[in-house]
Amino acid sequence: MISTRAYYYDGKSSRRYLVELSLDAGTGIKITGDGVSVNYDPSQVKVAAAVGSQARAVYFPDDAKCELIDDFPLEDHLPKNNPVFSFIHRLENRWRYLVPSLVIVVASFWAGFEYGVPALARQAAFILPEETSSRLGEDTLAFLDKALFKPSQLETKRIAQLQERFRYMMADRQYQIEFRSSEKMQANALALPSGVIVFTDGMVELASDDEELLAVLAHEIGHIEERHGLRQVIQNSMTAVLMILVAGDITSASSFAATLPVMLMQMKFSRQFESEADDFAVHLLLKQGLDPGKLATILGRMAEQVDDETDNENEADKKEDSASIDFLSTHPATQERIAKINAASLDQ
C-alpha cells in the first residue's frame, strides 16, 4: 500500500479537508483524515491530465475531488485513462522536444505560405466562375479617375494608333485599354481584374518604341489571365486565418501585431505575381514573334527614372538597397527581373 497527502473536496460544500489518499491492490482507493473516510473503486475514478506543474487532480464518481499536495506517480497506480495526454504533457515540458516542435511549426508555416497558400488560392481562383474575378475591380477605374487620374494629354491620333497595335496583340481577348495622365504616378501601367488595362501618359512617353509598350501590355494581360486580383484576395484571407491560428485568442489591442506579418506576406505574394506576369509576357511575346527583351529594356528604363528622382546616392548604394529590402517590396528587384526575362528569352 502506498499513500500521499491530498486535499479532499466533497463537491457539496467549499470546505477543504486535509486527507491521506492511499492506494491498495485489495481495497482500492481509501481517503481518510479530517473526519473523512471514503473508499473508491480505482476503475471509476478519473485522473485529470497533467497540465504544467499544477497539482494533480483525481475526480470521483460521487462528484468529490482530490488535489494531491506532493509529487506522486498517479499514472503508475491508477488505470491510464489518458496515455496520449501523459505523452503530450511530456512533450510540453522538455526542451529537447520543444525545439523540434518549434522547428516543425516554423517549417510548416513557411511551407504553407510558400507553397500551400499560393497553390490553394490558385486552384480556388480558377474553380470560381470568371465573373467572380471580373466583378472584383468593377468600380476601381471610376474610383481611380476621381482620386488619381486626369484625362490623357496624348494626341487622339496617337491613342488610336496604339489601340490598333494593342488590338492585334490581344487577338480575341476582350480587354479595354485606357490612357490617363497622373502627376503622382509617372510611367506606369496597371491591370484591373475587371479586364481594364490603364497606361499612364508617362509610360507611353518613356517607351522608345511601340514594341516596348506591347511588352508592358503582355505583362498586364498576364495579371488578368492569371487572375491575380482574385488570388490576392483569397491568399490574404487565408493568411489571416493562419495568423489567428498562431495568435489564438489575442485581444483586439494586439491585433495590430498580427497585421505586420500579414502585410509582409502580401508583399511577398505581390512579388510572386509580378514574376508570374513576367513569365506570361515572355511566352506571349515569343508566340507573336516579338522580342521579350523589350520588356527587360523598358523595366530597366522605369527603374532608372525612379533612381533619377532619388538623387544623391551613389550607384553602389542603390544596388545594395534594392537587394536588401527585397522582402519589403511589392516588386522583385528590377535587376533580377531583367536577368530572368533575358534568360527566358534566350532559352526559347
Added chain:
Amino acid sequence: MKNIATISSKELPFEFNGTSREFFGIWIVNILLTVLTLGFYSPWAKVRTKRYFYGSTVLDNASFDYLADPKVILKGWIIVGVVLMAYNVGSNMLPVLGPVFMLVFLLLMPWLVVRAMCFRMRNTAWRNIRFSFEKDYREATKVFVGFAVLVPLSFGLLMPYFAYRKKKFLMNHASFGQDQFELPNMGRTFYEIYLVLAMIFFGSIMVLAFVLPEVMSPLMMKVNPSAMNHLSEPARQVMPWALPVVAGAFFITIVISYPYLQASISNAIWNNVRIADNRFNSTLSTWKLMWIYQTNTLAIMFSFGLLVPWTMIRLARYRIDNLTLLAASELEGFVARATQHENALADEASDVFDVDLGL
C-alpha cells in the same frame, strides 16, 4: 464607502503563478498538434490553455478549475463551421440571404450569449464547487436585441447604459454554488466612464489641432509651397490639418480607450459586486494596462509571434494580481447546486462571431 461587512473582512488576494516558460511548451505543442491534425486538435488545445490559466489562478490556497470536455467543444465547432459555410455559400449564390442570415443571427444572439455563459460558468469551479448561469432568455432578449436596436436610435446616448446593462445581465445571472453575484445599480458610473472617454477624444483633438500646425506648417511650406499658396487664408489655417488632427485623435483615443475601458469598467464592477457578503477590490490602472498592451504588441511583432505566450501570461498576471477578495468569513460555507450539462455549441459560436462577453 466601507460598511461594517468590509471592516470585519479578511483580505484574500487572487494570485497568478503561471510562468511563460511553462506555458510556452503548452502553446507550441498546441500549435504543432493543431497543424498536424489540420485543426481538429484545436478544442483540446483550447482546453489545455484554459486549464493552465485557470489552474494558475489561486485564491485562498486553492486554484480554479476548467472542466470543459473538448469533444463537446469540437462538436459545437463543427456545427459552427457548417453554418458559416452555409452562410458564405448561401449569401454568394443568393445575395438576399445575407441580410436574412444577419437578422436570424441577431434574434439568436440572446440564446447564444446565455448558452455561452452557461457553458463557461458551469465548467468553471473552485474548490470543486461549480459556477453557474441562470438561463434568463427574456432578459437577454431585452438587453441584447432591445438595447442593440435602441442605441443607434438614441444617437449613441444610450451606449453607456447599454454597456452597463450587458455587464449587469452577465453578473446578476451568475452564481457560485448556490450564491448569486449581485451588482447594484450603477448606470451613472458607466456614464462617467464614457464621459471621460469623450473628453479624451475631444481633448486630443484640441491638443493636436494646436500643436500640429505649429510643427508642420513650416515643413509644408518648404516641401510644397505652391500647394500651400493655392489655398485661401482661412483654408490654409484649417484644411491641411483637419484630417491628421482627427486621425491622430482617433489613434490616441483607441490606444488609450481600450485599456481605460478595461481598467475602469473592471474596477467599477468588481468594487461593487458582492456574493454572500463577500466583496472584491480591483486596482487595475489604465496606464499600466496601456503599457502592457503596447509593449505586448511590439514584442509579438518583433519576435514573429514567438513571444505570444509571454504576453498572455504577463497580461493575466497583471489582471489577476490586482484583484482581492474581501471575505466576510471563512470560505468554507459555499454550497453546490444540483448539476446539469451544457453544450459547447453556443460557446464556440460566440467565439467565432467574437461577441464580447468580457468577464
